[in-house]
Amino acid sequence: MNTTNTTVQTQEPSSRRLVMSMAIAGFISGMIIIAIYMLTFDTIKENKARELRLAVFKVLPHVSHMQKLHFKDNKLVVVKADGMDDEMIFAGYDKDKKFIGYAIQGKAPGFQDTVHVLYGYLSSNSNITGMEILDSRETPGLGDKIFKDMDFVGEFINLPMHKDIKAVKKGTKTHENEIDAITGATISSKVVVKIINQAFKKWSPRLAEQGNEPALELYEAKVNKESQ
Amino acid sequence: MDDLLWIFISTLLVNNFVLAYFLGLCPFLGVSGHLETSFRLGLATTFVLVITALCAWILNTYVLIYAPYLRLISFIVVIASTVQFIEMSIKKLSPALFKSLGIFLPLITTNCAILGLAIFATNRSYDLVEGLVFALGAGAGFTLAMVLMAGIREETEIMDVPVLIRGTAFNLIIAGILSMAFMGFAGLFSST
Amino acid sequence: MKNHQLKKEDPHLLLQSAPLLRQELTTPAAMKDVWIALLPATAASLWFFGLSALLIILTSIAGAILTEWVFTDKEKRRFAISDTSAGLTGLLIALTLPPGLPLWMAFLGGCVSIGLGKVVWGGLGSNIFNPALLGRAFLLGTFPIAMTTWGAAGGPGEFFQIHSSNLALPFMQSQVDAMSAATPLGLMKFEQQGTALWPLFTGNTAGSIGETSALFLLLGGIYLLLRRGIDWRIPAAIFLTAALFSFIMFLTDGDKYPSPLFTLFSGGLLLGAFFMATDPVTSPLTPRGCWIFGIGIGFLVVLIRLFGGLPEGMLYAILLMNAATPLIDRYTQPKIFGRQG
């Protein structure tokens, strides 16, 4: 506030009062926000973890435990922190904490917006064990068949990944690396295939040699209980 | 590089902020009566969007990783003060520019496209360059939609549109048709 | 229509009031020319797609006329229907529909064309967007599967064979039709498979009922051009731009991108260029504007076809340029005498 203009601003509150009221409001609002954050923190974290776990369990059968791996300095390291980025994948383990396979994420632009895919991969026989669409805005009734059409999703179960997979017109599938595209949603089908091919290319040289996979470090009692 | 082009095209045409995400509808329905005004408002908004993308990135990288719960409130405060700051500096640096853009700046603060941009950029974890391209695309898309809308509205002003239809209902229907026409861009540059 | 022609031929002779008023006198006589010009393509649609095509044309015309009738004032009704513009819109949208489309959808298409394309704007001459294309855009967005399931073209022998999917009950899905096939554009886009030019030219391919036959569309288009019913600049600009753009892409990768002739003769390009883009109400007023308009359509259609997600983009190209028409008009307006500029 300009003090020279006091004659004009006799009615106006001092700047100190303005700052004070803003500060009080900010303080109270901060308290409320932190309170609700603390209150909901555990539930939200658990929800997210459960969602991710369910997706991983879906694409990698027989998995009981999982952990996150981060590709850093040319090797895979186990991470325990929250959050996920493009350089991270999941490793799945069975009841006896023996390594089973990887669950790998990939994304690419689809018909409307970016499509996010998670797929399971067995390095022992280079098979894709399953595919799950994590996020997409494809056209309802058409492009969304990439996750609603179980025939299409089923094609990614035990799909050998010796070379790039290819989406072909429905009914013309002749090779084992081919996928029947969804009629009327060819673009969306091809996007899924493209994402998997790209992610495969990116990750296959990075994965640990067979038998050398990182051991299960995290042991969450909760996971164990749920899976039994 | 490819990705940046796609982010731009996608926000400009396929996922246009106004016509597909419904962001910035207040000015789109309210202030789109005149072509000249709409174009200028579009430019001013683009400018603020780019600045916001920059601010959001700074906040996300340096502040919000420690306090994610302050995201919304800090975005709001930063946007409001940025707009105020821009308004003041334009007024000082270029009175001519202020004359043409100045009156729109307060309007922009209440434009949900700005906050929407910050939130979308965060949700998609864009880095700085991606965020800036995203903001440019969003701004260009907003301007494009505004200008098309204003052209159509000026044209229909002198036609005998039934009185009952005129007004917001009519604007919404035009917007719906535009949005339908933009559906033709679906999948642009994604399938290769 | 004559008034309009004059405007386009020599804008300098015309005094125009500052905000351009569009007072197109669309007389039944001008309408008659368009009907005649559409005859060959309509006849070809009956030849190739049989009774199904006939039923679709009739229902969509019925939908259009009924909507016009319901929404017109009682006194004006007789005039509004007798200028045949509603029927013409109904025919145009029918020609862009696939032969196996359930009839209730064709009826809805006719209704939406008139309702959304004409009635809300205040009637004939006030609309910004081509009504028939709006109807088709609505149907394509609403029933994406039915609108992209194409019946193969048959011959006169199969004239009485109706697609079973035509007869789906209102609001209900159609049964999957056994006679479905892919359009040349679809084959090109998704399978990189070309189609021989001769069937493409005559029209013996799968596709929308009135769009497949380049030959008969050209006949109608030439008739309209000779009768000066349409501005030649618009189709010319569309053909040149589309051919040039697709030729450049063809040169870069001949396996992936189609030849310019394929681009011109496939899909709705010809029907759109002659009969929809040229609609005097929704196209620019000045010659320069018409060139810009046509170039825009030609560019957008190839852009959407080659780089977009959809195999065909003519519909959207015209609608988008319709939206830009007020802007084009504004910036190509002849300068008013006595004003600096």
Place this chain on the structure above:
Amino acid sequence: MATDVSAYEEMIKGLWRDNPVFVQVLGMCPMLAVTNSAINAVVMGLATFFVLVTSSFLVSSFKQWIPKQVRISLYVIIIATFVTVVDYSILAMLPAIHKELGAFIPLIVANCMILGRQEAFASKHNVKYAVMDAVGMSGGFMIALLALGSVREILGVGALFGVDLFGANFEPWVIMILPPGGFLTLGLLLLFFNWFTERRRQFLIKVADADRMLAVEKVSTEGVKDNG
């Protein structure tokens, strides 16, 4: 007694006569973005209800202490606080719906209806009126959301609140749950609202005319009687 009646009126007016969507055309962004299903519409409506009522309550209670110069900033802080509370609560309780509403819950902050109510009403009236007004306005907003959401879900999916209405053979109108459907449906709803209001106005004029005629007739007949 009198105050009760008018407080009640404050509430009622928001529902229909001053409906924030149909009459004042506010809050278009969430209105269109989240109404592709009825359940999303209800959740958004409840969230807006909570934010508007609590903010109005606070603003009205503390109106003497809020300095005029910083009032807008304070309103925004208050609103943003409650929106954050709602955001975290929905994320914790309804993660699936939160995923669909996505960025549009935080965007409640930018809903001009909420800020508008603080500035135009809550800051000038006492707590009771302010809360009643907020209830009415957000009720009206909810009605509009629900109307739009129901129409779009019924036509676009053939269901309401996820319950299938027409059987498996129904052909969904996909465009209804896409952006153009939102614009067109709201446009047509507004058109219907205008038409209805116009009809009612004309009806009222007619009734008034008839009343006047009746009165005139009465006077004249009475006059005749007198004369007789």
